[in-house]
Amino acid sequence: MSALLTLKKRLSACRRPSQFRLETSLNPMDTFYLLKNTKWSWIHLQYLLLLGVLAFCFAVVQFPGFWGKIGFTILLGTALTVPLTRQLFFPAIVIITWAILFYSCRFVPEGWRPPIWVRVLPTLENILYGSNLSDILSKSTHSILDVLAWLPYGVVHYSAPIIISFILFIFAPPGTLPVWARTFGYMNLTGVFIQMVFPCSPPWYEDMYGLTPATYSIRGSPGGLARIDALFGTSTYTTGFNNSPIVFGAFPSLHAGWAMLEALFLSHVFPAYRFPFYFYVCWLCWCTMYLNHHYFVDLVGGMCLAFTCFVIAQKLRLPQVQTGKILRWEYEFVIHGHGLSEKSNSNMVNTGSPYLLGRDSFEQNPSAVAFLNGLNNLELADVDHDWSIDSSSSSRLPSPANASIGKGSNVSSSIFDASHIP
């Protein structure tokens, strides 16, 4: 509740010009100018990898035909060059690549695909976790349990990434949304790649066909969701799963991966509510086993994949959340990456190894952050300009935003008005 009380003060504080402005120009030359001035480094190799995956899909996909694919490429190209759409599509290019690879799995010729593993997952589940959990949990079914399992699995799962993108845009420091988009994209890309290289049959295959060797001609099945279709008289899940591009993609479970990544990002931004987020992950894991879609090994694989991607993103690029700030527009400055800037005394760093990601202690660099926080609090407190003679006087504390803008702040502009942009 205290957050709401201070909302008025926070909103009024947000009228200050800030360096984190959204692009609004439509001139593609800006993008080429940026491209020319980019300081190229190893990290840019990722776009070569994405280009390779897109080229593979371009060659393999048959349905939208040649001209359809060319049209799509042109659309994507313009979206990436016009600055207004570039700011959205450039971080999202990883998600687009994943979606296209997922769609093109149907067109990959059978000769290229490895044999389907049917018994490896049940064996691993029984040996690593005692008994076949997914089989036991899906034995006793009931309509209430069906609806309980359907809610996270069929509804929240598919809508959560969009909702979380908006939440992260508003309540997280600027720069969090692109990191979320890339991490989400790379996790899915790795997941689909593993599913293509190491195809395994889900539990519903074991129930329908027994443990006989599988072929790629078998169509997907909604598993427990067929009961939901019967309950509600719809056929969305039956048709959806029947012609899903990846039928034998049990390991790693991307349902668990999505849930874990969302829980990690949300508990990064709202640490106080992390237990409800982790409860959602456990709930969704139960649903996937109850609906016969995954073994427990797949869920562990999906969650570990999500956590690995999150740790890499967090240590390298995720902006640090500053205490006392809730809205995006309150952030005067952002520190990217956790544990990068402090001096690390581990002897691995003394050897100058370029690969070392994290430092040893978790705190940010105390002195710099404390000074800047102090600077900000003064400015926040000074919102009613009682410390300065008038609004345009230069006695205001020199904040990086003012220096870069060079124009007096216009007090009357609202958050969504872009008037402070030259």
Next chain:
Amino acid sequence: MVSFRRVRWSNLLERLFLPRSFFGLCSLRVGCEVIVWFALINKLSGLYGIVSIFQSSAVSAWQIFMYMTSIFTLVLFSWLAVYIPKDSVPHALILFYSYAIDFFLNVVFTVLFALSWFAKVLTSSQSAQGVPESERPTSLWAVFFEAESIPSLLLLIFFTSLKMYFTLITLSYSNKLIVDSGIRPQSLPSSFMGHLTRILMKPYIFAANRTYLRNHAKRFLENIELQQRLMDEVV
């Protein structure tokens, strides 16, 4: 002429069993964070195991014992996951000891359940009626091979060796924290955590004494004897 120095076993062991970074990719602290969370995710099986015990008929005592230890380790590691990024020495020590115990338990359970699973696979295939006579795999090896046991065993060995490497990482992280923080047993507070840290630190100090003080002391004595012999000759 190439002169070989006497092999210093302590340095060799240290370089072998105390890695200085997590897979050469990141620091030990980040590695320990990943390890704690991976163990946390694996121990979720305890929750679903307990739920499945109520619903299933054939439940062995070993499964119940495994699910109980899983839930305990789940609680313990979720408590540790909060403190590991904060570089606290007692929690790193607790992490190493609990992870080592957990690793041994894991090996015992994996071997046990593997034997019971493959025994079940082999016996069930003998009595399989549905498969016509000709198709039924003849030799034991054919059954073993058809049940895709080779990749399963390879994956099991890979996961077990991964956990062994994780144990070494937690060991070297706790060791490095003790060395970097320069904690002395006598300077620890007399609270419960202080006593616990002092107790858990004992093997580390014993190992340090064995490796560092022993070598220096001997070399120092040798020098004194050398000087005395020189003095005798001069005199």
